[in-house]
Amino acid sequence: VRDAGTPDDETELAIEGALRPTSLAEFVGQQKVRGQLQLLLDAARIQQRSPDHILLSGPPGLGKTTLAMIVAHESGRPLRLSSGPAIQHAGDLAALLSSLTPGEVLFIDEIHRMARSAEEMLYLAMEDFRIDIMVGKGAGATSIPLDLSPFTLVGATTRAGLLPNPLRDRFGFTAHLEYYEPEELEQVVSRSAAMLDVGLPGTARSEIARRSRGTPRIANRLLRRVRDYLVVHGPSAGAEDGDADVRTVGAALDLYDVDAIGLDRLDRAVLDAVVRRFRGGPVGLSTLAVAVGEEPETIESVVEPYLVRIGFMGRTPRGRVATPEAYDHLGAPHPDGLLR
Ligand code: ATP
Secondary structure, three states: OOOOOOOOOHHHHHHHHHHOOOOOOOOOOOHHHHHHHHHHHHHHHHOOOOOOOEEEEOOOOOOHHHHHHHHHHHOOOOEEEEEHHHOOOHHHHHHHHHOOOOOOEEEEEOHHHOOHHHHHHHHHHHHHOEEEEEEOOHHHOEEEEEEOOOOEEEEEEOOHHHOOHHHHHOOOEEEEOOOOOHHHHHHHHHHHHHHHOOOOOHHHHHHHHHOOOOOHHHHHHHHHHHHHHHHHHOOOOOOOOOOOOHHHHHHHHHHOOOOOOOOOHHHHHHHHHHHHHOOOOOEOHHHHHHHHOOOHHHHHHHHHHHHHHOOOEEEEOOEEEEOHHHHHHHOOOOOOOOOO
16 A cells, blocks of 8 residues: 555654654544543553553554554553564464563554454454464364463554454454544644754644645655755745745645645546546546556555545445535536536
């Protein structure tokens, strides 16, 4: 899945790591989820046991990995990171689970992409901290039970609907992360700007927040691009000492094809295809994916949720449709009978 704003070099990754909040108190927004997690962690601490298994769903970059790290940090437990695509066989999972230390937090990103055989092993492991290892093949095959240390699984997925029910049911707590409000993203930008030592007046902070597609990771990435622009071009004439003002922000983000409401090139390509090529839809997901040369999963879990959220696209049983707001944004004339 194309990750909205995933840094692609090591320096950028290190910066992203440094900007991660390490406590629930520092984690901006998602107030309800934060409150629920706090209760879960407090209860586990009082009862001196591992916190329940946690499932986090939502589009990329909204803070699932960060929350897993916070769960480990706040409960004073070590954290092991893995991902669905790395677990291709039940044996991969058995090796991982049997190497966990007591109480360890195991984070499995993209848990919906784990092998089926591993999913079944995980049910038992989550419920009874036990797995059955199959030895041999055919009629002579036997299973050897293996006890595991208690652990807390934090699973993350962009597609909760793809998880089989028995797996979903074994999480004691599930939360869906929503896109952030501009005011919340402004807080993310302020915090990061202070940490990166970038001077940024309020208007410039809100401009970055407005263009961040509801996603903290994108807010941090855009801030880094604004900082680059400032380093190379210096502040605009009239800006406060060394500050990046709204003009600097606008110029930097235009350069990276982030439009005035934060849509990137792929978002606009998808909208443009629905509006112009398929005359407003309905158009099926795979046809749309071919038209823009992207994976259907990327369209479905990254592009579409945001376009639906801002009211530019609708999902009908017959496919995706564009709304009048999408036509307006692209400057395309409304066809007859569009207003639905
Ligand atoms: P993916 O599933 O693509 O890995 P994710 O949902 O796990 O994405 P994170 O990696 O946790 O997202 O977050 C991306 C970046 O956004 C982090 O560097 C973190 O600093 C920042 N971030 C995410 N959520 C918040 C938040 N609520 N407050 C402050 N910063 C945040």
